[in-house]
Amino acid sequence: MPLDALIFDVDGTLADTERDGHRVAYNRAFREAGLDWEWSVGRYQRLLEVAGGKERIRHYIHTDHPGFTPSSGLDSYIADLHRCKTHYFTELVKTGAIPLRPGVERLLREARSKGLRMAIATTTMLENVHALLHTCLGDGSLQWFEVIAAGDIVARKKPAPDIYIYVLDRMGLPADHCMALEDSRNGLLSARGAGLQTLITVNEYTRDQDFRGAALVLDKFGTPDRGFKVLAGKPPGQSKQVTVEFLRALHVE
Ligand code: XBP
Ligand code: MG
Numbered sequence: 001m002p003l004d005a006l007i008f009d010v011d012g013t014l015a016d017t018e019r020d021g022h023r024v025a026y027n028r029a030f031r032e033a034g035l036d037w038e039w040s041v042g043r044y045q046r047l048l049e050v051a052g053g054k055e056r057i058r059h060y061i062h063t064d065h066p067g068f069t070p071s072s073g074l075d076s077y078i079a080d081l082h083r084c085k086t087h088y089f090t091e092l093v094k095t096g097a098i099p100l101r102p103g104v105e106r107l108l109r110e111a112r113s114k115g116l117r118m119a120i121a122t123t124t125m126l127e128n129v130h131a132l133l134h135t136c137l138g139d140g141s142l143q144w145f146e147v148i149a150a151g152d153i154v155a156r157k158k159p160a161p162d163i164y165i166y167v168l169d170r171m172g173l174p175a176d177h178c179m180a181l182e183d184s185r186n187g188l189l190s191a192r193g194a195g196l197q198t199l200i201t202v203n204e205y206t207r208d209q210d211f212r213g214a215a216l217v218l219d220k221f222g223t224p225d226r227g228f229k230v231l232a233g234k235p236p237g238q239s240k241q242v243t244v245e246f247l248r249a250l251h252v253e
Pocket of ligand 1: 011012018022054187
C-alpha cells in the first residue's frame with residue numbers, strides 16, 4: 001500500500017503542551033473563578049487518562065469535589081471554566097512559550113515538499129491548534145493540513161476512534177494508505193480503532209504507558225545531532241531521524 005497521508009496528533013506529539021501549557025491554563029482558570037483547585041505536575045499525569053478538557057474537569061469534580069453544585073448547573077459551569085482555560089492557553093501559546101518538539105518542523109516541511117497529504121486529529125480545541133501552528137510555523141501553515149479535526153467535532157473523544165474515522169472520511173482515504181503519529185495510549189487506541197498504523201513518540205507523561213499495537217515506539221523524532229532511541233519495535237533501516245523515507249519504509253513493513 002502506498003503511504004499517502006500522515007495524520008498528526010497535537011498535544012504531546014507536535015508539541016509538549018500539557019505540563020507547561022494546558023495544566024497551567026486550567027490552574028489559571030480555576031484561580032480566576034475563585035476556586036482553590038490546583039493541578040500539580042504529578043496529579044495532572046493521572047488526570048491525563050481522561051482525554052478532553054471539559055471531560056477532565058468533570059472527572060476531577062466527581063472524584064475530588066463530589067458535593068460541588070454551582071448554581072448555574074454543572075454543564076454550563078464547566079463550559080465557562082473551560083472557555084476561560086482556552087483563553088489562557090492560547091494567550092500562553094502566542095507568547096512562544098510552547099515550541100514544537102525537535103524534529104517536528106523538519107518532518108512537516110519534508111512531508112509537504114514530497115507531496116504527502118497531512119491532517120490533524122486532536123482532542124483539544126480548534127483555537128488551540130490554530131494558535132500553536134500560527135505561532136510556531138507562521139501564517140499559512142494551517143493550510144498545510146487538509147483537515148484539522150479538533151475538540152467537540154466528534155461526540156466521543158479519544159480513545160474512541162471517531163476523530164480518526166472523521167479525518168479518513170473527509171480525506172477520502174482508506175486507513176491503510178495513512179499513518180497516525182501519536183504520543184499516548186489514548187491516542188494509539190483511537191488510531192488503531194480506526195485501522196491506522198501508528199508511530200509513537202513518547203514524552204515525559206506517556207513514557208511508561210502501554211503501547212502494544214504501535215508500529216514503533218520512539219523517544220523523539222530525532223534531529224541531526226540527537227537521534228531517536230527505539231523504545232519498542234524494530235525500526236526500518238539505520239536512520240536515527242523520522243523522515244519521509246523512514247515512514248514509507250515503516251509503512252511497507
Ligand atoms: C489531548 C488532551 C487535551 C488537552 C486539553 O489529548 O487530552 O484534552 O489536554 O485540551 P490528545 P482541551 O493529544 O490525545 O488529543 O482543554 O482543549 O480539551
Ligand atoms: Mg497526544
